[in-house]
Amino acid sequence: MREEEAYQDLAALFAAEDRKMDPKPFVAGVMGKVRRRTLRRKLVIFGVGTVGAAVAALQVPKLFGEWITVDNTIVSAISTAQQQAGMQAGLLSTTNPLWIGIAAMVVFSLAAVATMERA
Template structure:
């Protein structure tokens, strides 16, 4: 059909239209969505990972005190460490910076995980 003289103009029109449409805008649109979903996934994994770590640290003294034969000094030291950390953070802002640095480090590790 393309070889016939009657349809030559139509074939040239379709060929020109095909070359005018580029794949890059479509590819950019798809990749934008993929990048957005990856960013949301990283944020979700990082935030839930950090939240889980905080909950685990807060539950550690109760967990250790439930085991038979665990030394009382370990559970006391963990409880006192939580109180001292809170007191140190309230009295000296540098401890808040240290805590924030640790949190950012954990966030960076979870954000740079490979898919």
């Protein structure tokens, strides 16, 4: 006989006591906290990621500038966008389509990562 079987009667008493507990409020409470934590995590990842991507994007012209074989139009376009961002942040998106494309890709990637990310 297994040792555990020696106290089946007591185990049944404990189990009967446990069955009296109402699971619904507890499960709802736990899952509410899980969802809040997940949302908070996604917001933090998205926020930090966006800032990081913005900082990285600002370094692109410098990086490409030292790379002679890269098409100069990309470098000049980003540099122009950078300057415009400093002067006319509100008009940026309408004046440089390449910048819009880069920003869209960054936002799309970050959104995908943040959405797939689990707590």
